[in-house]
Amino acid sequence: xxxxxxxxxxxxxxxxxxxxxxxxxxxxxxxxxxxxxxxxxxxxxxxxxxxxxxxxxxxxxxxxxxxxxxxxxxxxxxxxxxxxxxxxxxxxxxxxxxxxxxxxxxxxxxxxxxxxxxxxxxxxxxxxxxxxxxxxxxxxxxxxxxxxxxxxxxxxxxxxxxxxxxxxxxxxxxxxxxxxxxxxxxxxxxxxxxxxxxxxxxxxxxxxxxxxxxxxxxxxxxxxxxxxxxxxxxxxxxxxxxxxxxxxxxxxxxxxxxxxxxxxxxxxxxxxxxxxxxxxxxxxxxxxxxxxxxxxxxxxxxxxxxxxxxxxxxxxxxxxxxxxxxxxxxxxxxxxxxxxxxxxxxxxxxxxxxxxxxxxxxxxxxxxxxxxxxxxxxxxxxxxxxxxxxxxxxxxxxxxxxxxxxxxxxxxxxxxxxxxxxxxxxxxxxxxxxxxxxxxxxxxxxxxxxxxxxxxxxxxxxxxxxxxxxxxxxxxxxxxxxxxxxxxxxxxxxx
Numbered sequence: 420x421x422x423x424x425x426x427x428x429x430x431x432x433x434x435x436x437x438x439x440x441x442x443x444x445x446x447x448x449x450x451x452x453x454x455x456x457x458x459x460x461x462x463x464x465x466x467x468x469x470x471x472x473x474x475x476x477x478x479x480x481x482x483x484x485x486x487x488x489x490x491x492x493x494x495x496x497x498x499x500x501x502x503x504x505x506x507x508x509x510x511x512x513x514x515x516x517x518x519x520x521x522x523x524x525x526x527x528x529x530x531x532x533x534x535x536x537x538x539x540x541x542x543x544x545x546x547x548x549x550x551x552x553x554x555x556x557x558x559x560x561x562x563x564x565x566x567x568x569x570x571x572x573x574x575x576x577x578x579x580x581x582x583x584x585x586x587x588x589x590x591x592x593x594x595x596x597x598x599x600x601x602x603x604x605x606x607x608x609x610x611x612x613x614x615x616x617x618x619x620x621x622x623x624x625x626x627x628x629x630x631x632x633x634x635x636x637x638x639x640x641x642x643x644x645x646x647x648x649x650x651x652x653x654x655x656x657x658x659x660x661x662x663x664x665x666x667x668x669x670x671x672x673x674x675x676x677x678x679x680x681x682x683x684x685x686x687x688x689x690x691x692x693x694x695x696x697x698x699x700x701x702x703x704x705x706x707x708x709x710x711x712x713x714x715x716x717x718x719x720x721x722x723x724x725x726x727x728x729x730x731x732x733x734x735x736x737x738x739x740x741x742x743x744x745x746x747x748x749x750x751x752x753x754x755x756x757x758x759x760x761x762x763x764x765x766x767x768x769x770x771x772x773x774x775x776x777x778x779x780x781x782x783x784x785x786x787x788x789x790x791x792x793x794x795x796x797x798x799x800x801x802x803x804x805x806x807x808x809x810x811x812x813x814x815x816x817x818x819x820x821x822x823x824x825x826x827x828x829x830x831x832x833x834x835x836x837x838x839x840x841x842x843x844x845x846x847x848x849x850x851x852x853x854x855x856x857x858x859x860x861x862x863x864x865x866x867x868x869x870x871x872x873x874x875x876x877x878x879x880x881x882x883x884x885x886x887x888x889x890x891x892x893x894x895x896x897x898x899x900x901x902x903x904x905x906x907x908x909x910x911x912x913x914x
Contacts, residue, residue: 436872436873437868437869437872439872440871440872440875441872443868443871443872443875444868444869444871444872445868447864447867447868447871448864448865448867448868449864450864451860451863451864451867451868452860452861452864454860455856455857455859455860455861455863455864456857456860458856459856459857459860464571464848465569465570465571465848465849466569466570466571466572466573466575466576466845466846466847466848466849467567467568467569467570467576467845467849468567468568468570468573468576468577468579468580468581468842468843468844468845469565469566469567469568469580469840469842469843470565470566470567470580470581470583470584470838470840470841470842470843471558471563471564471565471566471838471839471840472508472563472564472566472584472587472836472837472838472839473562473563473836473837473838473839474501474504474505474508474562474563474564474835474836475562475835475837501562505557505562505564506557508557508564508591508836509555509556509557509564511587511590511591511594512555512564512566512583512587513550513553513555515546515550517583517586517587517590518546518549518550518553519542519546520586520590521549521579521582521583521586522542522545522546522549524582524586525578525579525582527541527542527545529570529575529578529579530544530545530548530549531544531545531548549579552568552569552570552576552579553566553567553568553579553583554566554567554568554569555567563839566580566583566584567580568580568583569849573844573845573846574844576845577842577843577844578842580842580843581841581842584838584841584842587836588834588836588838591834591836592834595834600822601819601822601823604815604818604819604822605819605822607815608812608815608816608819611808611811611812611815612812614808615805615808615809615812618801618804618805618808619805621801622798622801622802622805625794625797625798625801626798629794631791631794631795631798634795634798637791638791638795641784641787641788641791642788644784645781645784645785645788648777648780648781648784649781651777652774652777652778652781655770655773655774655777656774657705658770659767659770659771659774660705661701661702661705663767664701664704664705697735699731700728700731700732700735703724703727703728703731704728706724707721707724707725707728
């Protein structure tokens with residue numbers, strides 16, 4: 420036989436090894452299983468409580484804080500992704516800040532026992548124990564966040580989860596609002612409203628003092644008044660110039676008779692037609708001077724007036740020539756000129772007074788226009804201030820209403836977080852799991868027994884089977900005598 424033939428371990432060999440060392444394997448199996456049973460019996464029980472929060476879309480996702488939109492048009496914020504929002508909720512739930520608030524609410528004794536000291540180290544230990552037992556995670560492909568906590572007492576676990584859920588709901592509302600925004604907007608709205616009322620009162624008082632009710636209508640009336648007075652002044656001055664020119668012509672015509680002192684108004688024998696021609700001539704000459712101040716000598720109007728003047732002069736010369744024939748006709752013309760001059764003097768005085776009064780009224784009207792312009796500018800300035808304050812007041816009022824709604828929601832703890840499942844109470848321990856632990860212990864004990872048998876077999880170098888003898892000695896086996904223990908041999912001999 421070949422001594423170098425490879426040794427193959429069959430399942431029969433394994434059974435034979437285990438059977439040969441069965442007592443040791445059974446002993447190890449029993450010891451290990453007993454230890455597992457003892458551990459299962461004395462191991463501390465662990466209980467857990469769980470809660471679930473539903474995160475939906477709400478005001479927090481679609482609107483900004485009231486103080487963030489002051490002086491702007493209404494703004495809608497771009498909502499973040501749902502994954503980011505859920506991760507934010509998870510991070511806040513698992514934060515130390517909320518853990519400290521939970522410990523403050525439920526007390527250190529729930530984590531460290533009844534004799535827990537009130538010192539920073541004790542609080543740190545309690546916080547570490549709290550964070551170790553806490554588990555927060557989002558449920559896959561959903562908008563739900565699961566909260567669970569493990570403790571030695573089911574009531575403690577439920578109390579911690581309930582406290583954490585309640586504290587987070589309040590913190591979520593607070594974190595999504597600007598603290599003090601409602602009070603700030605309330606003060607600013609009251610201040611702007613007071614300024615608006617003050618400026619409106621100033622505007623009313625100013626209008627009452629100036630008598631301005633409708634600036635546009637009063638401006639139109641003032642402009643019309645100034646234009647009318649300017650026209651009246653122009654007419655009065657024109658009439659005054661015409662009268663003065665007529666009087667000057669009369670004095671010149673009567674100058675050849677020496678100084679004439681007018682003491683009264685006698686009877687007139689002059690021809691009325693001649694007087695009318697002279698008056699028309701003077702008016703045409705005045706009209707000519709006015710047109711020359713505006714147009715050239717070649718203008719149509721100027722030429723027409725000059726033609727009329729020529730005709731009037733021709734007519735007047737014709738009448739003057741006819742008047743020079745008889746001697747008594749000249750005396751009548753002198754008397755007529757004196758009468759006309761006597762009548763002209765009071766009219767000139769009246770025209771002069773009328774022109775001065777019209778000029779005074781025009782100056783007063785222009786001063787009224789200047790004063791009206793100043794008053795109108797002041798009114799426009801006050802109205803601009805009032806309009807600006809009114810715009811600010813409306814914006815502050817809108818933001819105050821939004822802040823009031825947010826404040827009301829905060830006081831009622833209304834947000835986009837809803838409690839799907841409140842903190843559960845589970846009296847059955849979550850660990851250790853007895854059935855699973857016993858099964859695992861039995862498997863482990865069996866493995867230990869088999870392992871001890873194999874190790875014991877490897878450490879034993881004696882020849883136990885005919886195959887081992889043939890393989891080791893390279894000799895054929897002639898006979899096999901079964902191993903007989905001493906007690907069995909004595910018993911066989913007696914039989």
